[in-house]
Amino acid sequence: MALNTLERERQRRERRNLTLLLSPGLLWLVLFFALPLLIILIYSFMTNGPRGNIVWQFTIEQYTTLFTRSIYVNAYLRSIWVSLLTTLACLLLGYPLALFIVRQPARWRTPLLFLILIPFWTNFLVRIYAWQIILSNNGLINSALGNLGLPQLNLLNTEGATLLGLVYGELPFMVLPLYAAIDRFDFTLLEAAADLGASRWRGFLRVMLPMTMPGIAAGSVLVFIPTLGQFVVSELLGGAKVDYLGNLIQRLFLRSNPPNWPLGSAMAMAMMLVLLVLILLYFRTTSEEDR
Amino acid sequence: MSDGNAIELRDVVKQFGDVYAVDHVSLRIRDGEFFSMLGPSGCGKTTTLRMIAGFEYPTSGEISIHGREMSTTPPHQRPVNTVFQSYALFPHMTVAQNVAFGLEMKRIAKSEIGPRVQEALDQVRLTGFAERRPRQMSGGQQQRVALARALVNSPEVLLLDEPLGALDQKLRKELQLELKGLQRRVGITFIFVTHDQEEALTMSDRIAVMSQGKVLQVGSPTEIYERPTCKFVADFIGETNFIDGTVIEHGDNYATIETADGLKLRGITPRPVAIGEAATLSIRPEKVRMFAPGDAKAEHAFTLPVKVELVSYIGSDTRVTVRLNPQRTLDVWEQNTFSTLDRDAYWQPGEPAVLVCPPDNALVLTE
Numbered sequence: 001m002a003l004n005t006l007e008r009e010r011q012r013r014e015r016r017n018l019t020l021l022l023s024p025g026l027l028w029l030v031l032f033f034a035l036p037l038l039i040i041l042i043y044s045f046m047t048n049g050p051r052g053n054i055v056w057q058f059t060i061e062q063y064t065t066l067f068t069r070s071i072y073v074n075a076y077l078r079s080i081w082v083s084l085l086t087t088l089a090c091l092l093l094g095y096p097l098a099l100f101i102v103r104q105p106a107r108w109r110t111p112l113l114f115l116i117l118i119p120f121w122t123n124f125l126v127r128i129y130a131w132q133i134i135l136s137n138n139g140l141i142n143s144a145l146g147n148l149g150l151p152q153l154n155l156l157n158t159e160g161a162t163l164l165g166l167v168y169g170e171l172p173f174m175v176l177p178l179y180a181a182i183d184r185f186d187f188t189l190l191e192a193a194a195d196l197g198a199s200r201w202r203g204f205l206r207v208m209l210p211m212t213m214p215g216i217a218a219g220s221v222l223v224f225i226p227t228l229g230q231f232v233v234s235e236l237l238g239g240a241k242v243d244y245l246g247n248l249i250q251r252l253f254l255r256s257n258p259p260n261w262p263l264g265s266a267m268a269m270a271m272m273l274v275l276l277v278l279i280l281l282y283f284r285t286t287s288e289e290d291r
Numbered sequence: 292m293s294d295g296n297a298i299e300l301r302d303v304v305k306q307f308g309d310v311y312a313v314d315h316v317s318l319r320i321r322d323g324e325f326f327s328m329l330g331p332s333g334c335g336k337t338t339t340l341r342m343i344a345g346f347e348y349p350t351s352g353e354i355s356i357h358g359r360e361m362s363t364t365p366p367h368q369r370p371v372n373t374v375f376q377s378y379a380l381f382p383h384m385t386v387a388q389n390v391a392f393g394l395e396m397k398r399i400a401k402s403e404i405g406p407r408v409q410e411a412l413d414q415v416r417l418t419g420f421a422e423r424r425p426r427q428m429s430g431g432q433q434q435r436v437a438l439a440r441a442l443v444n445s446p447e448v449l450l451l452d453e454p455l456g457a458l459d460q461k462l463r464k465e466l467q468l469e470l471k472g473l474q475r476r477v478g479i480t481f482i483f484v485t486h487d488q489e490e491a492l493t494m495s496d497r498i499a500v501m502s503q504g505k506v507l508q509v510g511s512p513t514e515i516y517e518r519p520t521c522k523f524v525a526d527f528i529g530e531t532n533f534i535d536g537t538v539i540e541h542g543d544n545y546a547t548i549e550t551a552d553g554l555k556l557r558g559i560t561p562r563p564v565a566i567g568e569a570a571t572l573s574i575r576p577e578k579v580r581m582f583a584p585g586d587a588k589a590e591h592a593f594t595l596p597v598k599v600e601l602v603s604y605i606g607s608d609t610r611v612t613v614r615l616n617p618q619r620t621l622d623v624w625e626q627n628t629f630s631t632l633d634r635d636a637y638w639q640p641g642e643p644a645v646l647v648c649p650p651d652n653a654l655v656l657t658e
Contacts, residue, residue, distance in 0.1 A: 191346050192379035194366040196444065197396035203367075206392070210383050 044265035052258030062266035071243065072267065079245040080274065083227040086166040090174035090223045091216065093167070098178035098215075102185075113179065116172050124169060128236045131165055132156060135237065157239025165233040170226065174219035181215020214286050221282050225275055245271055296358070297322045297448050297480035298343060303352030305338050305504075312338040314504035315352070320448075320482060322357075325474050327483045327491040330501035331527070336484045339501075340450050343482065345369045357447055367396070372441035373450040376457070378433045380425035386412070386436050387421035393444040411443035414473070431462045438473070448480045455490065467493050488528045492516065500524045520561040522656050525573040532579070532621040534572040534595075538564045538655070546655040548572055552616055556593050558653030570657045576622040578652035581611065581644050589645040593653075597621065599642045611638050613646065621646065 044062055047055040066072045101112045119127060134140045135155040142152045155161055185208060193203035209216075231246030240247065245267065252264030298320040305313040313335040320326045328336040341347045342354060345366030354362045361369055372393070381389050390408045399407075412418055415435040425433055434454060441449055454470075455463045471494045474481045485491050491498050492512040499509045500523075508515060508524050519525035522533065534556060536548035546564050547557045548571075556572045564570055582589035584596070597613035600620060604627075611623045623646065629636065638644070 186377070186379070188375055188377055188379040189381060191344075191366070192373070192375060192381070193392070193396075194346075195344060195371075195373045196393035196440070197367045198392075199365075199367055202396065207381055207383075211381075 040265045040268055043262050044269045046262045048258075048260045048262045050258070052256075052260065054261060059262075062263045063270070065263060066266050066270055072248065075243045075245050075248050076270070078242060079228055079271075082163065082166065082244065083224050085163060086170060086227045087174075087220050087223045089163070089167045090171050091220065094171055094174035094178050094219065095216075098175050098182050101175075101179055102182045113176075116175050119172065125232060125236075127169070128165055128233060131161070131168070131237055135161055135164075156237065157241060159238060159242070162234045162238035165237040166227055166230065169233065170223040173222040173226075177218035177222065178212070178215045181212040181218075185211055217282050217286050221278065224278060228275065229271060295322050296320065297324075297356070298482065299353075299355045299358075300339070300343075301353045301355075303339070303342065303349045303354060305335070305342060305347060306350045311504045313342070313349070316501075316504070316506050318499060318506060318509065320480060321497075323478055323480055324496040325471065325481045325483065325494055327485060327495040327498045328501055329485055329488060329491040329498050329527075331486055333503075334501040335504040336486075336501050337452055340373075340452055340482060340484050343448070344371055344373045344450050370447040371450055372444050372446035373452065374434075374437045374441050374454045376453045378425075378437040378454075380433055380436055380440070382425055384424075385421065386417065386423050386425065386428075389425065389436060390440045390443050393440065397444070407443055411439040414442065414477075415439045430458050431466065434458065434466065438470075442473075442477065442479070446479065448482060449474075451481060451483045453485055454483075455485075455487075463490070470494065492528070500527060502527070518559070518561045519573070519654065519656070521658050522571055522573070525654065525656060529575060530622060531573045531575050534574070534615070534619070534621075536570060536572065538566050538568045538570045538657075541566065541655075545650055546570070548655055554595060556595075556648055556653065557650035558648075558655040559651065560655045562657065564655060564657055568657055570655050572648070572653050573656050574648050574653040576610070576624040577626075578649075579621070579623045580647040580649075581613070581623050581625065581638070582647065584643050584645050586645070589647060591647045591649070593648045593650060595621075595646040595648065597644050597646055599638045599640055599644055602638050602640060604637065609637055613644060 043054060045058055045060065047057045047059050047061070049055045101109055101116075104112060132139070136142070137152065137154070137156065139156070141155060145152060189207050189211070190200075190203050193207045194200070198206060229246045229249075231244060231250045234240065234242070234244045234247060249264050249267050249271075252260045252267065296319045298318070300316055300318040303313055303316045304311065316335070316339060318339075328339060330336050338347060342349050342362075343356075345361070345364060345368075348363050352362070353360055356370060381392065384392070387408050390411050391404050394404045394407060408421070409418075412421060415438050417432065417435055417439065420428070420432065420436075425436060428436065434457075437454070451470075455466055458466065467490060470481075483491070483494065492515075495512055497509060497511055498515050500507045500515060502523050508520050510518070515524065516528050519528060525531050526533070534548075534550060534554075536550040536554075536556065538546050539549045539555070540547040541560060541564050544560055545557055546560045547555055549555050558572050558574070580588070581597075595615055597615050599611060600614050601612040603610040603612075606627070608624045608626055611625065612620050613623060614620050625638075
């Protein structure tokens, strides 16, 4: 009887402690994540007033605009396309790099990973400005070309510069999960594949690639998501010549006169939809233990 | 032609930096034999196997497989298959997919792969496990999948790298017999790497004993155990007693040594010896006879007076440690061919005794 009371007391205390421990995080998530998201969702179904104010009248006009007017549809497709390209480029660059680091002697691996992380010590915006200096018409590359007597290249404010900046910025997010996946891979399996008659390439395709797929999936998700919504790189390196999703959203909220918050909100929600599909796909293709 | 050799190694060297992992090894492994490479870890046995498989290329020397020189042929083009110590099964594939892998790589017709996989699984008694994943299976079962995955390719030579190392003692014994039986049935040359001397003795037609990158002796299990040609082999295979001395007489495959305290002992000489040479008499604990002083049976030309120090009764045997002199003890194993509870039937610590070392049971080894 006394034991029972003690046990109940213990459970009560545990529950109380758990609530205490979880509440700050929970409060944070509700206040700064769920609530704003809800507000955006509601805005996206509202009417835009003549002075950029919200008129509290339900409409799906924002969504029809989004999916019918070519400026928005194109921005969508372009953003998805560039995000795919960035992800693919990061994968093609990151996989050999991660593999290289894994294959180094143990004492070299940590310093090498550290080198991958060093760029994070400087603000992203500052680093992108540095790329402007490198790529601009009288920047590092073009001065070097000039000194060698070679013709100048127009590098800055091009689509290529945008892609370069994106790949540069996102590469670490691809390399780290790939490193983790490749590090777990037992290289004896490649010997087994070779022993059974597989050339190096076939051994890679049939054994190493499928077994490191969780890292590829995780890295791709980590690169694709921020790239889809970016607006800084395309503005600073791409010269804001073409519109990406992020640029349009930013403009609709902050720059256009009058602003159009409902349309901006609808764009943000539609972007989330793409990501939601992607993440569901990720969870479907990788099993619990792979993650 | 291959003149009956499945594998031939000619003066093979493998250097890693300054270290000689394999140091001028020459071996001929006959077609269809169960050949073991035995030695302590780091003796070069696994490196030798990996060079036969093609995972490492020799620094110098030649390796041929059925007469074809293949020292630098990549592994996927060699007619050999390996059973790895860790099994190295593909965890993302089912058992059937694992076994089918080699056939797929050889682009065997799909219609032929199915029956051959089935046959290989039957052969290792894993019928009905085709759709399992490796991690859903026990160590012994995984080991048999690895075996099936290699054998299904009908390799000219099967290489086994300590395949029983990760299994418990009882399962090891079972699989030793199973493996030996399988080898007889399929008739493929097996090259088996192990550090377990009992395993090598049980299974092999011939054994190469290796140490520090060198092959010390090649021979049948009986030859290796009964006629080791050097101290290392005598010591590594089974148990033995060493008594140091100097050669004072030799001839006709026998030699006599004299110990520092003047005892004379005689034994067989597997290798020629010279008078005055430092030598060691090696006599195995089960080949020594022990009698009470004064016992008529202790009347023998080659005896050692000793004192019983430790007596361990282990059921089938009684293992006695006796002291020869302050520096040296010897082991004597006596089979308990009688059944009694009478304590006096067994040796007691402190008792004096006489060891009889018949020259035919002892070896005089130099080095």
